[in-house]
Amino acid sequence: MNKPRLNIGMLGFGAMGKAHAYAVANLPYFYGDLPFSARIAAVATSSAERAAAKAAPYGLTAADEAAILADPAIDIIDVCTPNRFHADAIRAALAAGKHVLCEKPLGITAAEAAELAALAKASGKVCRVVFNNRFFPAVMRAKQLIDEGRLGRILSFHAAYLHNSCCDPAKPAGWKQNADICGGGVLFDLGSHVIDMVRYLCGEFTAVSGMAQIGFADRAGMDGQPWKTNADEAFYLMAELSCGARGTIVASKLSLGASDDLHFDIRGTRGALRFSMMEPSWLEYYDAEAEGEPIGGVRGFTRIECVGRAPAPGGNFPSPKASVGWLRGHIGSMYAFLDAVSRGDAESGPTFADGAAINAIMEAAYASAQSGHRVVLEEN
Ligand SMILES: NC(=O)c1ccc[n+]([C@@H]2O[C@H](COP(=O)([O-])OP(=O)(O)OC[C@H]3O[C@@H](n4cnc5c(N)ncnc54)[C@H](O)[C@@H]3O)[C@@H](O)[C@H]2O)c1
Missing domain, CATH: 3.30.360.10 (Dihydrodipicolinate Reductase; domain 2)
Structure with missing residues:
Protein backbone atom coordinates (compact mmCIF):
# COMPACT_ATOMS: atom_id res chain seq x y z
CA MET A 1 0.00 0.00 0.00
CA ASN A 2 1.24 3.47 -0.85
CA LYS A 3 1.92 5.61 2.20
CA PRO A 4 0.29 9.04 2.29
CA ARG A 5 2.85 11.71 1.33
CA LEU A 6 2.22 14.76 3.43
CA ASN A 7 3.60 18.12 2.29
CA ILE A 8 3.72 20.82 4.94
CA GLY A 9 3.75 24.56 4.33
CA MET A 10 5.07 26.38 7.37
CA LEU A 11 4.10 29.95 8.22
CA GLY A 12 6.63 31.54 10.58
CA PHE A 13 10.12 30.19 11.07
CA GLY A 14 11.33 31.43 14.43
CA ALA A 15 11.87 29.31 17.53
CA MET A 16 8.78 27.17 16.99
CA GLY A 17 9.19 26.83 13.25
CA LYS A 18 12.58 25.29 13.97
CA ALA A 19 11.18 23.01 16.70
CA HIS A 20 8.49 21.74 14.30
CA ALA A 21 10.95 21.31 11.42
CA TYR A 22 13.29 19.40 13.75
CA ALA A 23 10.37 17.17 14.79
CA VAL A 24 9.35 16.40 11.20
CA ALA A 25 12.94 15.64 10.15
CA ASN A 26 13.54 13.32 13.12
CA LEU A 27 10.28 11.36 13.18
CA PRO A 28 11.78 8.26 11.48
CA TYR A 29 14.46 8.00 14.21
CA PHE A 30 11.86 7.98 16.97
CA TYR A 31 9.02 6.10 15.26
CA GLY A 32 10.82 3.85 12.78
CA ASP A 33 8.93 2.91 9.63
CA LEU A 34 6.30 5.67 9.53
CA PRO A 35 2.80 4.98 8.18
CA PHE A 36 3.19 8.21 6.17
CA SER A 37 6.00 10.28 4.72
CA ALA A 38 6.19 13.95 5.62
CA ARG A 39 8.35 16.88 4.61
CA ILE A 40 8.40 20.64 5.00
CA ALA A 41 7.76 21.73 1.41
CA ALA A 42 8.15 25.48 2.01
CA VAL A 43 8.43 28.07 4.75
CA ALA A 44 7.29 31.70 4.81
CA THR A 45 8.31 34.36 7.30
CA SER A 46 7.30 37.98 7.75
CA SER A 47 10.11 39.11 5.45
CA ALA A 48 10.28 37.64 1.96
CA GLU A 49 13.86 38.96 1.63
CA ARG A 50 15.12 37.18 4.73
CA ALA A 51 13.06 33.98 4.37
CA ALA A 52 15.48 32.23 2.00
CA ALA A 53 18.49 33.02 4.18
CA LYS A 54 16.61 31.79 7.27
CA ALA A 55 15.45 28.56 5.64
CA ALA A 56 18.66 27.62 3.80
CA PRO A 57 20.77 26.39 6.79
CA TYR A 58 18.06 23.81 7.48
CA GLY A 59 17.84 22.64 3.88
CA LEU A 60 14.38 24.19 3.53
CA THR A 61 12.86 26.21 0.71
CA ALA A 62 11.32 29.64 1.24
CA ALA A 63 8.14 30.82 -0.49
CA ASP A 64 5.65 33.53 0.19
CA GLU A 65 2.54 32.83 2.22
CA ALA A 66 0.09 33.32 -0.67
CA ALA A 67 2.04 30.88 -2.86
CA ILE A 68 2.11 28.27 -0.08
CA LEU A 69 -1.64 28.57 0.46
CA ALA A 70 -2.35 28.36 -3.27
CA ASP A 71 -0.10 25.35 -3.87
CA PRO A 72 -2.34 22.27 -4.42
CA ALA A 73 0.58 19.98 -3.55
CA ILE A 74 0.63 21.30 0.02
CA ASP A 75 -1.66 19.31 2.30
CA ILE A 76 -0.97 20.91 5.68
CA ILE A 77 -0.44 24.46 6.93
CA ASP A 78 1.65 24.65 10.09
CA VAL A 79 1.02 28.03 11.77
CA CYS A 80 4.08 29.14 13.77
CA THR A 81 3.56 32.89 13.61
CA PRO A 82 3.00 35.26 16.55
CA ASN A 83 -0.49 34.85 18.01
CA ARG A 84 -2.11 37.87 16.32
CA PHE A 85 -1.57 36.28 12.90
CA HIS A 86 -3.02 32.81 13.66
CA ALA A 87 -6.66 33.46 12.79
CA ASP A 88 -6.24 34.88 9.28
CA ALA A 89 -3.78 32.15 8.36
CA ILE A 90 -6.18 29.45 9.59
CA ARG A 91 -9.17 30.93 7.74
CA ALA A 92 -7.12 31.06 4.53
CA ALA A 93 -5.74 27.55 5.04
CA LEU A 94 -9.18 26.02 5.61
CA ALA A 95 -10.62 27.93 2.65
CA ALA A 96 -7.83 26.38 0.56
CA GLY A 97 -8.76 22.89 1.79
CA LYS A 98 -5.68 22.28 3.98
CA HIS A 99 -5.29 20.47 7.30
CA VAL A 100 -3.98 22.84 9.99
CA LEU A 101 -1.56 22.57 12.87
CA CYS A 102 -1.51 25.79 14.91
CA GLU A 103 0.74 26.86 17.73
CA LYS A 104 -0.92 27.87 20.98
CA PRO A 105 -2.95 29.87 21.79
CA LEU A 106 -5.48 29.24 19.02
CA GLY A 107 -6.95 32.76 18.91
CA ILE A 108 -6.86 36.18 20.47
CA THR A 109 -10.45 36.37 21.72
CA ALA A 110 -12.74 33.57 22.82
CA ALA A 111 -15.16 34.46 20.00
CA GLU A 112 -12.39 34.26 17.40
CA ALA A 113 -11.19 30.90 18.72
CA ALA A 114 -14.77 29.55 18.75
CA GLU A 115 -15.21 30.70 15.14
CA LEU A 116 -11.99 28.89 14.15
CA ALA A 117 -13.12 25.73 15.95
CA ALA A 118 -16.47 25.87 14.11
CA LEU A 119 -14.71 26.38 10.75
CA ALA A 120 -12.42 23.44 11.49
CA LYS A 121 -15.34 21.18 12.38
CA ALA A 122 -17.30 22.16 9.27
CA SER A 123 -14.25 21.53 7.06
CA GLY A 124 -13.76 17.93 8.25
CA LYS A 125 -10.00 18.61 8.10
CA VAL A 126 -7.60 17.51 10.84
CA CYS A 127 -6.93 20.64 12.88
CA ARG A 128 -4.90 20.64 16.08
CA VAL A 129 -3.41 23.10 18.51
CA VAL A 130 0.14 22.44 19.67
CA PHE A 131 -0.14 21.59 23.34
CA ASN A 132 3.11 19.65 23.13
CA ASN A 133 3.50 19.10 26.87
CA ARG A 134 0.70 16.52 26.73
CA PHE A 135 3.14 14.27 24.84
CA PHE A 136 5.80 13.63 27.48
CA VAL A 324 13.75 12.76 27.81
CA GLY A 325 13.89 16.50 27.12
CA TRP A 326 11.62 19.33 25.93
CA LEU A 327 11.89 18.46 22.22
CA ARG A 328 10.49 14.95 22.85
CA GLY A 329 7.09 16.54 23.57
CA HIS A 330 7.19 18.37 20.22
CA ILE A 331 8.24 15.22 18.38
CA GLY A 332 5.37 13.27 19.98
CA SER A 333 2.94 16.09 19.22
CA MET A 334 4.02 16.22 15.55
CA TYR A 335 3.82 12.43 15.16
CA ALA A 336 0.32 12.33 16.67
CA PHE A 337 -0.88 15.11 14.33
CA LEU A 338 0.59 13.66 11.13
CA ASP A 339 -0.61 10.17 12.04
CA ALA A 340 -4.11 11.62 12.55
CA VAL A 341 -3.92 13.35 9.14
CA SER A 342 -2.82 10.12 7.47
CA ARG A 343 -5.76 8.25 9.09
CA GLY A 344 -8.29 11.08 8.55
CA ASP A 345 -8.87 11.33 12.33
CA ALA A 346 -10.29 14.82 12.98
CA GLU A 347 -11.59 13.93 16.46
CA SER A 348 -8.64 13.23 18.73
CA GLY A 349 -7.01 16.14 20.46
CA PRO A 350 -5.73 18.64 21.20
CA THR A 351 -8.41 19.84 18.74
CA PHE A 352 -9.37 23.38 17.84
CA ALA A 353 -12.33 22.88 20.23
CA ASP A 354 -9.75 22.33 23.00
CA GLY A 355 -7.93 25.47 21.87
CA ALA A 356 -11.19 27.44 21.92
CA ALA A 357 -11.93 26.19 25.45
CA ILE A 358 -8.53 27.44 26.61
CA ASN A 359 -9.17 30.86 25.00
CA ALA A 360 -12.54 31.04 26.82
CA ILE A 361 -10.90 30.25 30.18
CA MET A 362 -8.18 32.86 29.61
CA GLU A 363 -10.74 35.50 28.63
CA ALA A 364 -12.74 34.76 31.80
CA ALA A 365 -9.53 35.01 33.82
CA TYR A 366 -8.78 38.47 32.40
CA ALA A 367 -12.39 39.56 33.02
CA SER A 368 -12.03 38.43 36.63
CA ALA A 369 -8.71 40.23 37.06
CA GLN A 370 -10.26 43.41 35.70
CA SER A 371 -13.47 43.30 37.73
CA GLY A 372 -12.05 41.77 40.89
CA HIS A 373 -14.87 39.21 40.82
CA ARG A 374 -15.12 35.47 40.24
CA VAL A 375 -16.28 34.72 36.66
CA VAL A 376 -18.49 31.73 35.84
CA LEU A 377 -17.76 30.11 32.48
CA GLU A 378 -20.51 29.40 30.02
CA GLU A 379 -21.11 25.69 29.54
CA ASN A 380 -19.44 24.43 26.38
N1 LIG B 1 4.40 25.09 22.03
C1 LIG B 1 5.51 25.67 22.44
O1 LIG B 1 6.35 25.05 23.08
C2 LIG B 1 5.72 27.13 22.12
C3 LIG B 1 6.86 27.78 22.60
C4 LIG B 1 7.06 29.10 22.19
C5 LIG B 1 6.14 29.74 21.36
N2 LIG B 1 5.03 29.06 20.97
C6 LIG B 1 4.04 29.69 20.05
O2 LIG B 1 4.58 29.60 18.73
C7 LIG B 1 4.22 30.75 17.96
C8 LIG B 1 5.49 31.40 17.41
O3 LIG B 1 6.33 31.73 18.50
P1 LIG B 1 7.91 31.79 18.33
O4 LIG B 1 8.47 31.74 19.72
O5 LIG B 1 8.39 30.81 17.33
O6 LIG B 1 8.06 33.27 17.75
P2 LIG B 1 9.34 33.88 16.99
O7 LIG B 1 9.25 35.34 17.21
O8 LIG B 1 10.57 33.16 17.37
O9 LIG B 1 9.06 33.54 15.46
C9 LIG B 1 7.96 34.07 14.77
C10 LIG B 1 8.16 33.83 13.27
O10 LIG B 1 6.98 34.28 12.61
C11 LIG B 1 7.37 35.15 11.53
N3 LIG B 1 6.25 36.05 11.30
C12 LIG B 1 5.85 37.12 12.02
N4 LIG B 1 4.74 37.64 11.48
C13 LIG B 1 4.42 36.89 10.40
C14 LIG B 1 3.38 36.90 9.45
N5 LIG B 1 2.41 37.82 9.51
N6 LIG B 1 3.39 35.94 8.47
C15 LIG B 1 4.33 35.00 8.41
N7 LIG B 1 5.35 34.93 9.32
C16 LIG B 1 5.38 35.86 10.29
C17 LIG B 1 8.65 35.80 12.00
O11 LIG B 1 9.40 36.29 10.90
C18 LIG B 1 9.31 34.59 12.66
O12 LIG B 1 9.92 33.77 11.67
C19 LIG B 1 3.42 31.63 18.90
O13 LIG B 1 2.03 31.42 18.69
C20 LIG B 1 3.80 31.16 20.29
O14 LIG B 1 2.78 31.35 21.25
C21 LIG B 1 4.82 27.78 21.32
Missing part, protein backbone atom coordinates in the same frame (compact mmCIF):
# COMPACT_ATOMS: atom_id res chain seq x y z
CA PRO A 137 5.69 9.91 28.39
CA ALA A 138 5.25 10.92 32.06
CA VAL A 139 2.24 13.12 31.23
CA MET A 140 0.72 10.36 29.08
CA ARG A 141 1.16 7.99 32.04
CA ALA A 142 -0.47 10.56 34.36
CA LYS A 143 -3.48 10.66 32.03
CA GLN A 144 -3.69 6.85 32.03
CA LEU A 145 -3.52 6.64 35.84
CA ILE A 146 -6.27 9.25 36.21
CA ASP A 147 -8.45 7.53 33.58
CA GLU A 148 -7.95 4.20 35.39
CA GLY A 149 -9.38 5.84 38.52
CA ARG A 150 -6.18 5.52 40.54
CA LEU A 151 -6.59 9.00 41.99
CA GLY A 152 -10.25 8.42 42.86
CA ARG A 153 -12.16 11.69 42.82
CA ILE A 154 -9.83 14.60 42.15
CA LEU A 155 -10.10 17.11 44.99
CA SER A 156 -7.38 19.68 44.32
CA PHE A 157 -4.61 20.74 41.98
CA HIS A 158 -1.75 23.19 41.97
CA ALA A 159 -0.08 23.84 38.65
CA ALA A 160 2.37 26.43 37.44
CA TYR A 161 4.49 27.39 34.46
CA LEU A 162 7.38 29.57 35.58
CA HIS A 163 10.11 31.42 33.68
CA ASN A 164 12.53 34.09 34.88
CA SER A 165 12.50 35.95 31.56
CA CYS A 166 10.88 39.21 32.79
CA CYS A 167 12.98 39.51 35.96
CA ASP A 168 15.52 41.82 34.34
CA PRO A 169 14.05 45.33 33.92
CA ALA A 170 16.80 46.15 31.42
CA LYS A 171 15.53 43.47 29.02
CA PRO A 172 13.45 45.02 26.20
CA ALA A 173 9.90 43.76 25.66
CA GLY A 174 9.51 41.29 22.79
CA TRP A 175 6.22 40.53 21.03
CA LYS A 176 5.22 38.15 23.86
CA GLN A 177 5.25 41.14 26.23
CA ASN A 178 3.17 43.21 23.81
CA ALA A 179 -0.58 42.49 24.14
CA ASP A 180 -1.23 44.01 20.70
CA ILE A 181 0.64 41.06 19.12
CA CYS A 182 0.46 38.38 21.80
CA GLY A 183 -3.22 39.01 22.55
CA GLY A 184 -2.49 38.92 26.27
CA GLY A 185 0.56 38.51 28.44
CA VAL A 186 2.11 35.54 30.17
CA LEU A 187 -1.36 34.07 30.68
CA PHE A 188 -1.57 33.66 26.89
CA ASP A 189 2.01 32.49 26.51
CA LEU A 190 2.75 30.10 29.40
CA GLY A 191 -0.73 30.11 30.93
CA SER A 192 -2.36 28.53 27.85
CA HIS A 193 -0.06 25.49 28.27
CA VAL A 194 -0.66 24.99 31.98
CA ILE A 195 -4.43 25.61 31.74
CA ASP A 196 -4.56 22.99 28.97
CA MET A 197 -2.63 20.58 31.17
CA VAL A 198 -5.07 20.97 34.08
CA ARG A 199 -8.13 20.72 31.80
CA TYR A 200 -6.66 17.68 29.97
CA LEU A 201 -5.91 15.82 33.20
CA CYS A 202 -8.63 17.02 35.58
CA GLY A 203 -11.61 18.19 33.49
CA GLU A 204 -13.71 21.15 32.45
CA PHE A 205 -13.43 24.55 34.14
CA THR A 206 -16.60 26.10 35.55
CA ALA A 207 -15.36 29.32 37.19
CA VAL A 208 -12.16 31.30 37.64
CA SER A 209 -10.83 34.13 39.78
CA GLY A 210 -7.73 35.83 38.47
CA MET A 211 -5.11 38.39 39.41
CA ALA A 212 -2.55 39.88 37.03
CA GLN A 213 0.84 41.39 37.85
CA ILE A 214 3.25 43.61 35.97
CA GLY A 215 6.59 43.60 37.75
CA PHE A 216 8.28 46.26 35.65
CA ALA A 217 5.95 48.79 34.02
CA ASP A 218 8.76 50.63 32.23
CA ARG A 219 11.19 48.92 29.91
CA ALA A 220 12.38 49.37 26.34
CA GLY A 221 9.89 48.29 23.68
CA MET A 222 10.48 46.24 20.54
CA ASP A 223 11.95 49.31 18.80
CA GLY A 224 14.28 50.07 21.72
CA GLN A 225 12.28 53.16 22.70
CA PRO A 226 10.79 53.64 26.20
CA TRP A 227 7.69 51.46 26.53
CA LYS A 228 4.86 51.08 29.06
CA THR A 229 4.30 47.36 29.53
CA ASN A 230 0.74 46.51 28.48
CA ALA A 231 0.74 42.78 29.22
CA ASP A 232 0.79 40.76 32.44
CA GLU A 233 4.19 39.34 33.42
CA ALA A 234 2.63 37.03 36.02
CA PHE A 235 -0.92 35.73 36.40
CA TYR A 236 -2.44 33.98 39.41
CA LEU A 237 -5.62 31.97 38.94
CA MET A 238 -7.99 30.11 41.24
CA ALA A 239 -10.09 27.62 39.30
CA GLU A 240 -13.18 25.50 39.92
CA LEU A 241 -13.80 22.38 37.84
CA SER A 242 -17.02 20.54 37.03
CA CYS A 243 -15.76 17.44 38.91
CA GLY A 244 -15.74 19.53 42.09
CA ALA A 245 -11.95 19.93 42.19
CA ARG A 246 -10.54 23.30 43.19
CA GLY A 247 -7.04 24.56 42.65
CA THR A 248 -4.53 27.19 41.67
CA ILE A 249 -2.69 27.91 38.45
CA VAL A 250 0.23 30.31 38.12
CA ALA A 251 1.86 31.53 34.93
CA SER A 252 4.83 33.75 35.57
CA LYS A 253 7.91 35.21 33.92
CA LEU A 254 8.80 36.94 37.19
CA SER A 255 10.07 33.75 38.81
CA LEU A 256 13.71 34.34 39.58
CA GLY A 257 15.62 31.07 39.38
CA ALA A 258 13.08 29.32 37.13
CA SER A 259 14.17 28.09 33.68
CA ASP A 260 11.28 26.32 31.90
CA ASP A 261 9.44 25.06 34.93
CA LEU A 262 5.99 23.63 34.22
CA HIS A 263 4.81 21.51 37.12
CA PHE A 264 1.61 20.10 38.53
CA ASP A 265 0.45 18.49 41.75
CA ILE A 266 -2.94 16.73 41.65
CA ARG A 267 -4.55 15.22 44.75
CA GLY A 268 -7.51 12.83 44.76
CA THR A 269 -9.33 10.60 47.24
CA ARG A 270 -7.23 7.51 46.40
CA GLY A 271 -3.97 8.87 45.11
CA ALA A 272 -1.90 11.85 44.01
CA LEU A 273 0.43 12.78 41.15
CA ARG A 274 3.32 15.20 40.77
CA PHE A 275 5.27 16.13 37.64
CA SER A 276 7.91 18.74 36.80
CA MET A 277 9.06 19.51 33.26
CA MET A 278 12.53 20.23 34.66
CA GLU A 279 12.69 16.50 35.48
CA PRO A 280 10.45 15.15 32.73
CA SER A 281 11.69 11.57 33.00
CA TRP A 282 9.75 11.01 36.20
CA LEU A 283 6.12 10.94 37.31
CA GLU A 284 5.54 10.86 41.05
CA TYR A 285 2.58 8.75 42.18
CA TYR A 286 1.15 8.34 45.66
CA ASP A 287 -1.12 5.35 46.28
CA ALA A 288 -3.17 5.91 49.42
CA GLU A 289 -4.09 2.20 49.42
CA ALA A 290 -0.50 0.97 49.67
CA GLU A 291 0.40 -0.74 52.96
CA GLY A 292 1.18 1.94 55.55
CA GLU A 293 2.42 -0.31 58.39
CA PRO A 294 4.83 -0.88 59.98
CA ILE A 295 6.57 2.46 60.24
CA GLY A 296 5.03 3.80 56.98
CA GLY A 297 5.07 0.37 55.24
CA VAL A 298 5.61 1.01 51.52
CA ARG A 299 3.28 3.98 51.27
CA GLY A 300 4.67 7.23 49.91
CA PHE A 301 5.36 9.01 46.64
CA THR A 302 6.95 6.64 44.10
CA ARG A 303 9.03 7.98 41.20
CA ILE A 304 7.73 6.08 38.17
CA GLU A 305 10.49 5.54 35.60
CA CYS A 306 8.52 6.82 32.59
CA VAL A 307 11.81 8.10 31.12
CA GLY A 308 11.72 7.50 27.31
CA ARG A 309 8.95 4.89 27.44
CA ALA A 310 6.65 6.54 24.89
CA PRO A 311 3.76 4.34 23.76
CA ALA A 312 4.41 2.17 20.69
CA PRO A 313 5.59 2.82 18.08
CA GLY A 314 7.53 5.68 19.71
CA GLY A 315 9.37 4.02 22.56
CA ASN A 316 12.22 2.15 20.89
CA PHE A 317 14.71 4.84 19.99
CA PRO A 318 16.55 6.20 21.80
CA SER A 319 16.47 3.32 24.30
CA PRO A 320 13.36 3.55 26.49
CA LYS A 321 15.68 3.90 29.50
CA ALA A 322 17.17 7.14 28.11
CA SER A 323 16.09 10.43 29.69
